[in-house]
Amino acid sequence: MxxxxxxxxxxxxxxxxxxxxxxxxxxxxxxxxxxxxxxxxxxxxxxxxxxxxxxxxxxxxxxxxxxxxxxxxxxxxxxxxxxxxxxxxxxxxxxxxxxxxxxxxxxxxxxxxxxxxxxxxxxxxxxxxxxxxxxxxxxxxxxxxxxxxxxxxxxxxxxxxxxxxxxxxxxxxxxxxxxxxxxxxxxxxxxxxxxxxxxxxQLLTTDAMTAEMAKLVENSFRDVNIAFANELSLICDRLGIDVWELIELANHHPRVNILQPGPGVGGHCIAVDPWFIVDAAPDLTKVIRSARDVNDGKPQWVLEKVLRSVDGSETPVVAALGLAFKPDIDDLRESPARRIAGELADQLPGGRILVVEPHIDGLPAELANRRNVELVDIDRALAEADLAVLLVDHTAFKGLRPAIPFVDTRGIWK
Ligand SMILES: NC(=O)c1ccc[n+]([C@@H]2O[C@H](COP(=O)([O-])OP(=O)(O)OC[C@H]3O[C@@H](n4cnc5c(N)ncnc54)[C@H](O)[C@@H]3O)[C@@H](O)[C@H]2O)c1
Missing domain, CATH: 3.40.50.720 (NAD(P)-binding Rossmann-like Domain)
Structure with a gap:
């Protein structure tokens, strides 16, 4: 202290x-x-x-x-x-x-x-x-x-x-x-x-190894909880239940606090630190490892959902809203949204991907180099696209009510 x-x-x-x-x-x-x-x-x-x-x-x-x-x-x-x-x-x-x-x-x-x-x-x-x-x-x-x-x-x-x-x-x-x-x-x-x-x-003293684990455990706790929410989102999608309403209701239990599902987990902490525990005890980290797999698998699930939604169109135009790894920042490191946008461009060679990311001035190189990807403003994206996929819950996207069909990975357009 x-x-x-x-x-x-x-x-x-x-x-x-x-x-x-x-x-x-x-x-x-x-x-x-x-x-x-x-x-x-x-x-x-x-x-x-x-x-x-x-x-x-x-x-x-x-x-x-x-x-x-x-x-x-x-x-x-x-x-x-x-x-x-x-x-x-x-x-x-x-x-x-x-x-x-x-x-x-x-x-x-x-x-x-x-x-x-x-x-x-x-x-x-x-x-x-x-x-x-x-x-x-x-x-x-x-x-x-x-x-x-x-x-x-x-x-x-x-x-x-x-x-x-x-x-x-x-x-x-x-x-x-x-x-x-x-x-x-x-x-x-x-x-x-x-x-x-x-x-x-407070300055809380312990030994070095416990201090090292404490930081890893904090981020793994969040990763496991998000994986639970992401798994629920898959189950709810199949059963026709609104996962966000479900979680909101469940969280009224005084001892339940489920985090929110999303398009995957990005950034340089939550998506990285659990692996250090897995590496330290590979045979004992079943839950921590599964959580990583669930969260790392979510972008592919989102991708497939979007592809199914535009199936049948030779030249689909998709508005991809958000590239950052979390809301209201410009940090694109390890971002699942960025990965999804790139995959969409590859899987829809005859289509166009209109990326909206209000926090950056130019696309990262791997997206800028794809001829069917463009960074545009929100009005143009929603005017030209056949489908919108909401990838990041930036404040700038919250009040929107797109008139076109959409896939909302963050539950802000309910
Ligand atoms: N950024 C965060 O939000 C955050 C939060 C908690 C913990 N951490 C941890 O803190 C550590 C640093 O993260 P960061 O985000 O500041 O990284 P960063 O990449 O922003 O900065 C690291 C800096 O270290 C420099 N560097 C690399 N090797 C060096 C060397 N041998 N000698 C001197 N400088 C060297 C790099 O040039 C760079 O400027 C990481 O272990 C990270 O996991 C980061």
């Missing part, structure tokens, strides 16, 4: 390794508290943008924090790893083709940190990580610095996963409770002191 934390020495120098959606806001908010922060990134464009006080991506209030911290001389960025008292590692953790976690970014960060260590540093892993990754990071660093093994000057290690919501990062960084898991209790305590600099939420 914050209240038990020892006041941290603000003369600390903190290096944040990886200046993406997580690392840069963390660096900026630490610097806003008067701490000297060096951001490290392998991408020179990112480093140049931060040093110019301009974040390379959009997140509300982030630009104000970054430009203010850079102007005060508290935040700078570099492609070179500096010496620091505390290292916070926030590099990507994608999965490989077989869904095994790819820890190569964490390893590379550790190998860059190792030569800089002078003794007594704290290394915090913030990247979403499979169980055991913090220990692996320590092992990689000690392998590069055998002189530090077992010495009083050995660095200490902790895992502190991040749960911020894109679009509310600068608020949630401060307000959210955090789980802090050290490889030793002393490492947990030291990491808590770092987070107490800016975090008003």
């Amino acid at each position: 914050n209240s038990t934390a020892v006041l941290v020495d603000k003369d600390l120098r903190i290096a944040v390794v990886g200046l993406g959606y997580i690392g840069l806001p963390t660096a900026a908010i630490l610097a806003a508290q008067g701490v000297e922060v060096v951001g490290v990134d392998i991408n020179p464009d990112t480093v140049a943008a931060v040093n110019a006080g301009e974040p390379p991506f959009v997140e509300p209030d982030l630009a104000t924090y970054v430009s203010g911290a850079v102007q005060r001389g508290l935040l700078s960025a570099s492609t070179e790893m500096p010496h620091a008292d505390v290292y916070i590692v926030a590099v990507p953790t994608p999965f490989l083709d077989d869904h095994a976690p790819d820890l190569s970014y964490i390893k590379a960060a550790g190998e860059a940190i190792a030569p800089q260590l002078r003794g007594g540093e704290l290394v915090i892993l913030e990247s979403t990580s499979p169980p055991g990754a913090t220990q692996k990071l320590a092992d990689w660093i000690f392998a590069a610095r055998p002189d530090l093994v077992g010495s009083d000057a050995a660095p200490e290690f902790a895992h502190c996963p991040e749960r911020v919501l894109p679009g509310k990062v600068m608020v949630e960084l401060v307000e959210n409770d955090r789980i802090v898991g050290g490889l030793t209790p002393r490492a947990s305590k030291r990491a808590c002191e770092v987070y107490a600099i800016f975090c008003n939420g």
Whole structure:
């Protein structure tokens, strides 16, 4: 808890390794508290943008924090790893083709940190990580610095996963409770002191492996619940029941809270993190794995439903509404809507796909390269299309009542 934390020495120098959606806001908010922060990134464009006080991506209030911290001389960025008292590692953790976690970014960060260590540093892993990754990071660093093994000057290690919501990062960084898991209790305590600099939420200490699992479990819980809703949507479609009405009614039970079905699960967290648990215990993860399969199978089901609806037309025109992986953002990463739009274009070579995505100015390359796909505004799409498929429940689509037949994967046109 914050209240038990020892006041941290603000003369600390903190290096944040990886200046993406997580690392840069963390660096900026630490610097806003008067701490000297060096951001490290392998991408020179990112480093140049931060040093110019301009974040390379959009997140509300982030630009104000970054430009203010850079102007005060508290935040700078570099492609070179500096010496620091505390290292916070926030590099990507994608999965490989077989869904095994790819820890190569964490390893590379550790190998860059190792030569800089002078003794007594704290290394915090913030990247979403499979169980055991913090220990692996320590092992990689000690392998590069055998002189530090077992010495009083050995660095200490902790895992502190991040749960911020894109679009509310600068608020949630401060307000959210955090789980802090050290490889030793002393490492947990030291990491808590770092987070107490800016975090008003509770700082809940545990061991590193439990902290790693906690983050994965949170996202798997949501994935399993969404898979349940998606499975219900298939059953209801066959039985002629409105799944959204059904879920709304069931959720009146005081202990039931079913999430909403959709076209599939996208993004870089919920669709990724459960695989790290599956990889850690493949023989024991029947539910978690099935949930992934159900959610990954939903785009194909939507595709087939649309194809059946336009069957018989040589030149169907389909309006595909939304490409983002969730409402009211411009992030298309791992988006099922994007996959469905591409598949529709391939399966309907004589037709046209009119994509409406109010949050982007141009189609991603794989859609732009298809000659039968066009990015258009909503009025034109609904005027020209034979059928609309609603893929993302953007606010901009909510008040519509299309006069043409439609497939609504989010239940907003009831
Ligand atoms: N974005 C989110 O909403 C979110 C939420 C919770 C957790 N996470 C987790 O946080 C971690 C970071 O995610 P992100 O969204 O910030 O990723 P990102 O892709 O936005 O940023 C990662 C940054 O790390 C840099 N990088 C890669 N290898 C490096 C290295 N060896 N040294 C220095 N920099 C390096 C990249 O150039 C990039 O700028 C991931 O593990 C992710 O799962 C993300």
